[in-house]
Amino acid sequence: MKHRTRIYYTETDKSLMWDRWQKGDSLQSIAQLFGRNHSSIAGILSRTGGIRPPKRTRSTTSLSVAEREEISRGLVSGDSMRAIAATLDRAPSTVSREIKRNGGPASYRATHADQSTWDKALRPKICKLASNRYLAQIVARKLKQLWSPVQIAGWLKKTYSGNEHLQVSHETIYRSLYIQARGALKKELVQHLRRTRAMRRSRHHTQKTSDHGRITNTVSISERPPSVEDRAVPGHWEGDLISGTNNSHIATLVERHTRYVMMAKVDGKDTETVINALIKHAHKLPIELYKSLTWDRGKEVADHERFTLATDVKVYFCDPQSPWQRGSNENTNGLLRQYLPKGTDLSLHTQAKLNAIARKLNERPRKTLDFDTPASRFNQCVASTG
Numbered sequence: 001m002k003h004r005t006r007i008y009y010t011e012t013d014k015s016l017m018w019d020r021w022q023k024g025d026s027l028q029s030i031a032q033l034f035g036r037n038h039s040s041i042a043g044i045l046s047r048t049g050g051i052r053p054p055k056r057t058r059s060t061t062s063l064s065v066a067e068r069e070e071i072s073r074g075l076v077s078g079d080s081m082r083a084i085a086a087t088l089d090r091a092p093s094t095v096s097r098e099i100k101r102n103g104g105p106a107s108y109r110a111t112h113a114d115q116s117t118w119d120k121a122l123r124p125k126i127c128k129l130a131s132n133r134y135l136a137q138i139v140a141r142k143l144k145q146l147w148s149p150v151q152i153a154g155w156l157k158k159t160y161s162g163n164e165h166l167q168v169s170h171e172t173i174y175r176s177l178y179i180q181a182r183g184a185l186k187k188e189l190v191q192h193l194r195r196t197r198a199m200r201r202s203r204h205h206t207q208k209t210s211d212h213g214r215i216t217n218t219v220s221i222s223e224r225p226p227s228v229e230d231r232a233v234p235g236h237w238e239g240d241l242i243s244g245t246n247n248s249h250i251a252t253l254v255e256r257h258t259r260y261v262m263m264a265k266v267d268g269k270d271t272e273t274v275i276n277a278l279i280k281h282a283h284k285l286p287i288e289l290y291k292s293l294t295w296d297r298g299k300e301v302a303d304h305e306r307f308t309l310a311t312d313v314k315v316y317f318c319d320p321q322s323p324w325q326r327g328s329n330e331n332t333n334g335l336l337r338q339y340l341p342k343g344t345d346l347s348l349h350t351q352a353k354l355n356a357i358a359r360k361l362n363e364r365p366r367k368t369l370d371f372d373t374p375a376s377r378f379n380q381c382v383a384s385t386g
């Protein structure tokens with residue numbers, strides 16, 4: 001049996017891998033560039049949890065290759081340490097230490113000394129969460145409450161605004177989770193992230209698209225008033241269905257101004273069932289806080305005219321295959337999957353349980369709200385209408 005020769009990837013090859021990975025390409029498509037299997041690429045990228053290692057750079061105070069060559073020539077010529085140092089405009093102690101750590105005057109070689117110094121400099125920096133266990137415990141506790149690293153970092157900055165010792169960036173949290181050599185957070189905490197994959201993926205990775213067919217008498221999202229588009233006033237909602245096994249579904253609604261979320265239990269995906277559930281939920285809110293609803297082209301809202309007639313709420317439809325036009329709802333659906341995982345039977349959840357899940361999400365701080373909570377913002381709107 002003929003075995004394929006082992007391939008050794010150059011630094012240029014690895015740079016191309018990382019470029020394509022950050023662009024959002026799959027492991028298989030990257031592997032095809034090299035005529036290899038995806039596992040060959042995964043082995044390279046998984047070493048740092050899918051996070052591109054920072055490019056190594058030399059310290060501006062370190063001796064350069066040219067300076068080391070000058071030291072080598074000075075030693076061959078029999079120059080003193082002080083004379084060599086004067087030529088380089090360096091301290092004699094710097095030259096002395098350089099020669100001593102690289103074999104002494106008789107064995108010093110510029111190329112070997114330079115490579116040896118470069119290799120010894122490859123030491124991992126101690127992570128802030130590894131050196132500050134109290135901060136690490138706070139982060140771990142919030143992760144277990146299903147807060148995202150961005151929410152945790154923003155909340156810390158807002159809560160401890162005068163204490164940098166108790167602040168950490170979201171990127172450091174991600175790196176601490178995915179690069180376990182840093183030893184700050186337990187690997188098991190990854191399961192509390194919105195996406196529990198083994199490696200961190202690019203935000204450009206494949207996005208959901210939809211093409212649910214045509215619905216009659218639709219009003220395009222392009223006709224939505226500017227006040228809806230810029231989120232200037234409350235009362236404009238985005239909606240969608242999330243699905244589970246056994247043909248189970250839940251309707252999700254997100255208010256654009258406050259990011260407040262509500263969920264409605266539905267017993268089927270047919271338009272009559274969904275519209276009835278949406279009408280029932282709409283009647284729970286003050287008329288000032290339910291002015292419009294934006295949905296995709298799903299046939300579950302084919303009877304949208306009945307909804308508008310019963311609630312006086314206008315319905316706008318996204319363009320085909322354009323889920324980003326309901327960005328708040330798409331993002332929230334992703335967050336909800338932490339509580340309602342794919343591949344589970346959603347019909348097992350009561351409306352009371354769905355309300356409890358929505359309350360948890362509404363009480364999580366949001367970066368887009370300056371780390372205020374949707375519940376706080378929405379309650380302010382309710383108070384102002386009263």
